[in-house]
Amino acid sequence: MKNIPGAVKRSGGPKTKRGKTASSKNAVRSGVYSRVALLEDETIEELEQLREAIFFDLQPQTMIQRILADDVVISIWRKLRLERYESKTLVIAESKSIAVHEWSDELGHDYDQILEKYRRYCLRQSEKGIDYYQDLLKKLMIVKELYPNACPNLENFKKEHSEIYQLSRDSTFWPNKLDAEIIENKIIHTGESFWVSNLQSLEKFLGDRISLFTSADTVQAAIPRIFEKRLYRHLSSEHLNKAADNVSRALNRSIAEFYREQDRYREREAIFISRDESQPIENHSPKSQRQSHDIDFDASN
Numbered sequence: 412m413k414n415i416p417g418a419v420k421r422s423g424g425p426k427t428k429r430g431k432t433a434s435s436k437n438a439v440r441s442g443v444y445s446r447v448a449l450l451e452d453e454t455i456e457e458l459e460q461l462r463e464a465i466f467f468d469l470q471p472q473t474m475i476q477r478i479l480a481d482d483v484v485i486s487i488w489r490k491l492r493l494e495r496y497e498s499k500t501l502v503i504a505e506s507k508s509i510a511v512h513e514w515s516d517e518l519g520h521d522y523d524q525i526l527e528k529y530r531r532y533c534l535r536q537s538e539k540g541i542d543y544y545q546d547l548l549k550k551l552m553i554v555k556e557l558y559p560n561a562c563p564n565l566e567n568f569k570k571e572h573s574e575i576y577q578l579s580r581d582s583t584f585w586p587n588k589l590d591a592e593i594i595e596n597k598i599i600h601t602g603e604s605f606w607v608s609n610l611q612s613l614e615k616f617l618g619d620r621i622s623l624f625t626s627a628d629t630v631q632a633a634i635p636r637i638f639e640k641r642l643y644r645h646l647s648s649e650h651l652n653k654a655a656d657n658v659s660r661a662l663n664r665s666i667a668e669f670y671r672e673q674d675r676y677r678e679r680e681a682i683f684i685s686r687d688e689s690q691p692i693e694n695h696s697p698k699s700q701r702q703s704h705d706i707d708f709d710a711s712n
Contacts, residue, residue, distance in 0.1 A: 486662035497655075582613065
């Protein structure tokens with residue numbers, strides 16, 4: 412990879428023991444692939460009941476079949492986990508006003524991870540200090556008052572309001588196209604011009620930062636913004652559908668492999684039985700041998 416021009420260096424994952432431990436418990440893609448055997452809303456009794464029912468249906472005969480049957484159990488367990496998770500997330504997605512403690516109760520480990528990620532993000536932002544954002548908000552209000560509908564001169568705007576211009580670049584998905592967007596100032600999907608929409612988004616961004624840093628309850632302030640910052644992207648139907656497809660494929664593979672192994676086992680058993688039946692039963696006792704010799708001798712006479 413080092414010798415390939417333009418090669419992208421991939422992350423090797425966590426290096427410390429603490430990081431690896433935390434990573435091993437990640438509830439990836441809706442928690443359905445979590446390497447934690449039991450999540451907070453799951454019990455060992457439910458898992459054992461599922462295993463007993465599946466083993467009763469499959470009737471594994473060999474060690475290999477039992478291992479493959481366990482793979483089927485894991486796949487079905489994950490499928491049930493996804494169905495429970497999907498019903499919970501749909502409730503939360505439909506009601507953004509859900510109480511803080513209910514988020515924790517409903518999502519468990521996932522909630523803790525997402526909230527901790529958001530807290531780290533806020534901590535990095537707060538290093539600039541609340542005064543920084545308050546000062547930027549004042550400067551933004553001046554720009555809105557001077558240029559409510561459009562920017563009259565782009566170069567003057569860059570020089571006279573450089574901090575607001577830079578904030579616009581930082582918050583724009585394609586910062587290299589910002590200048591052209593400001594000049595064209597087209598009506599976008601919200602029914603507002605690009606300039607007005609940009610100023611409104613900046614005002615909301617700064618207002619969110621100020622309210623977050625002045626809030627006495629960090630958790631309460633962070634929860635409504637989880638949706639805004641798309642830290643809950645796995646609530647979308649796209650990711651849930653992808654997880655459902657992956658689980659279904661894994662389940663189908665597990666079941667197919669079990670039955671293939673079962674067929675191979677039956678074929679081997681059938682071969683052994685046919686070999687035993689094809690071999691004649693011989694009596695090699697000395698008495699029978701003497702009798703056969705006597706019969707042959709008498710017959711020759």
